[in-house]
Amino acid sequence: MNVNGQRHDRIAAVTYGSETGNSLEYAEEAGRTLERLHFQTIVQPLDALEPTNPGKLSLSRFNFVIVIVSTTGQGDLPANARSFWRKLLRKKLPPDHLQDVSFATFGLGDSSYPQFNWAVRKLHKRLLQLGACELHSRGEADEQHEEGSDASWVPWIARLRQQILVHYPLDDGVEPIPPEVLLQPKWLLSSIQNQSTSNLEPPGGADRGTQPEVELQSIAGDKLVAGLDRAIPVNPPGSNHRSLVIQLQENRRLTPSDHWQDVRHLRFSCASPVDYAPGDVLTLMPENASIDVDQFLERMDWTRQADQVICFEPTSNVLETDFYPRPLVTVNHQCSRLTLRKLLQYHLDIRAVPRRSFFAMVAHFTNDEMHKQRLLEFTDPQYIDELFDYTTRPRRSILEVLQEFHSIKIPWQWAANVLPELRGRQFSIASGGSRKHLGEGLTNFELLVAIVKYRTVIKTLREGVCTRYLAGLPQGATMEATLQKGGLNIQKSEATRPVILIGPGTGLAPMRSLIWERYQWYLSIPGIALGETILFYGCRNQAADFFYREEWEFLEEKMPLRVFAAFSRDQKAKFYVQDILRQQAKLVYELLYSRRGLVYVCGSSGMMPKAVRTALVDVFRSYGDMGESLAKDYLRTMEKEGRYKQEVSNIPKYLKSIL
Numbered sequence: 001m002n003v004n005g006q007r008h009d010r011i012a013a014v015t016y017g018s019e020t021g022n023s024l025e026y027a028e029e030a031g032r033t034l035e036r037l038h039f040q041t042i043v044q045p046l047d048a049l050e051p052t053n054p055g056k057l058s059l060s061r062f063n064f065v066i067v068i069v070s071t072t073g074q075g076d077l078p079a080n081a082r083s084f085w086r087k088l089l090r091k092k093l094p095p096d097h098l099q100d101v102s103f104a105t106f107g108l109g110d111s112s113y114p115q116f117n118w119a120v121r122k123l124h125k126r127l128l129q130l131g132a133c134e135l136h137s138r139g140e141a142d143e144q145h146e147e148g149s150d151a152s153w154v155p156w157i158a159r160l161r162q163q164i165l166v167h168y169p170l171d172d173g174v175e176p177i178p179p180e181v182l183l184q185p186k187w188l189l190s191s192i193q194n195q196s197t198s199n200l201e202p203p204g205g206a207d208r209g210t211q212p213e214v215e216l217q218s219i220a221g222d223k224l225v226a227g228l229d230r231a232i233p234v235n236p237p238g239s240n241h242r243s244l245v246i247q248l249q250e251n252r253r254l255t256p257s258d259h260w261q262d263v264r265h266l267r268f269s270c271a272s273p274v275d276y277a278p279g280d281v282l283t284l285m286p287e288n289a290s291i292d293v294d295q296f297l298e299r300m301d302w303t304r305q306a307d308q309v310i311c312f313e314p315t316s317n318v319l320e321t322d323f324y325p326r327p328l329v330t331v332n333h334q335c336s337r338l339t340l341r342k343l344l345q346y347h348l349d350i351r352a353v354p355r356r357s358f359f360a361m362v363a364h365f366t367n368d369e370m371h372k373q374r375l376l377e378f379t380d381p382q383y384i385d386e387l388f389d390y391t392t393r394p395r396r397s398i399l400e401v402l403q404e405f406h407s408i409k410i411p412w413q414w415a416a417n418v419l420p421e422l423r424g425r426q427f428s429i430a431s432g433g434s435r436k437h438l439g440e441g442l443t444n445f446e447l448l449v450a451i452v453k454y455r456t457v458i459k460t461l462r463e464g465v466c467t468r469y470l471a472g473l474p475q476g477a478t479m480e481a482t483l484q485k486g487g488l489n490i491q492k493s494e495a496t497r498p499v500i501l502i503g504p505g506t507g508l509a510p511m512r513s514l515i516w517e518r519y520q521w522y523l524s525i526p527g528i529a530l531g532e533t534i535l536f537y538g539c540r541n542q543a544a545d546f547f548y549r550e551e552w553e554f555l556e557e558k559m560p561l562r563v564f565a566a567f568s569r570d571q572k573a574k575f576y577v578q579d580i581l582r583q584q585a586k587l588v589y590e591l592l593y594s595r596r597g598l599v600y601v602c603g604s605s606g607m608m609p610k611a612v613r614t615a616l617v618d619v620f621r622s623y624g625d626m627g628e629s630l631a632k633d634y635l636r637t638m639e640k641e642g643r644y645k646q647e648v649s650n651i652p653k654y655l656k657s658i659l
Contacts, residue, residue: 103127112609280428
């Protein structure tokens, strides 16, 4: 039996765990690969699948399962994979529980973390412990690779495809669907006739053209036309983030106006009481600039349809399969006002750096053979370095690619299938203690944000979509945000223990939150002997970016706090946080070894975390009479005991020289 070109006896699942959406993008690519091999394929977060009980989304129902997962926090699985993981860890499960499951795993990681790709490694190991069969060897990507995660992903998915054809051969006369055949999407955009939104703007701000959340089960049985008959299913399962509407109260530049970098202190309020802890993250939903949206609409000849009311419509009857997916773009609230212009402004990332899958898709929408040939070259694994040089290195955006390949004309109905979703950007919260709450039940959020604005190797000006939006946000503006637990897992029971905080640049944000939190503990816990708090901060210039200096001077008089700052450009020889650690080696050793203190490291990934670890090893060697091996063992012991925690952001290499 065939449904949409896929045989019902060939059923596969691609499942993912993702915090920022990277694993989802790879999962979608894997799903398309399997569809071309005539598999009925679902792409779902790990928490949507059932590892222990029978059911339509049970692991054993599929011929095989591909698992793609990133590592977050201190070697943890992402939020939308933790319920699945807890179920796998049940002690009552027998060693043959998953004997009917075949699987392949791929991890997305960052080698600057000591727990590099821990999530995929422990998940892979647990699946084997429960009797599952490894279809293909585990793949691991390193974001620190000069060509990014694709350097590992591209050869891995190619080898996996070969293994699948060996283990699950096609019937005689059946061939894989070739790349030149455009796969039918599950959803297309459709126009709702005779409706316009020119007079439908709601009072009090922009309408993102969103629609209400419903459960998937509630739509089964009908052909679904969003905005006409029913709403479409939206928020994917497994999310533990709290959605908020926040209002900007302060947007203050901290660096001098003539300084090369614009760093802002942003303060938001929330009308409801919300509790959070140091290390927690606020994800802000940006908007594309109107000028970019207008350029995109004009380039694609979509201007005439731009303000017509649209909806998502399935391309087949949902009764034909148990696994009909949600649309690729998540929208909430009122669907009746969704337009193509709003979809581009609020939901689709037209300034994203395009992936290989984008070039494969748009090659179908040009009649220029030279353009098509060049686009397809970017999808060829042997030209991965050329793709990197064309897209990632100069940060060339989707809008720019479409302007250069002017023959491409994407049908507007395909917009959400071709363009990636505009995702929220994560920022560590910088407020803590008494600064978390305002009067009258209001919650206060403070952020330390570097505005991304620079010129690339091709001398083109680049601006971050979110920080560009935030830089121009006026006081009183409201926006959508989600609050997410961070990976530092700071407890009040740590109050009496000494802590060393290492936070260069905007990595200072969670350190500031923790310092104010510890000050609040000091004031609110009677008779507490608050442990010493030592902050090691790094920036370029004392006069330009020594953030919150007045606060540190105030708090040093109120609590056991000491601040050591490294200014890398204020002298001839560069001087970083790792150099101050060595300079204060005796103090560091006393707090970490003799008094069993804790270390928190925040900032950008890459060289900084590795340099800090090397400096700590040097400290233990110098004052602990240890050899290098014993010093490294002691640092690893600290990690196992939860006394060394690292939460760094994955800043691309092209930005590390300027942030």
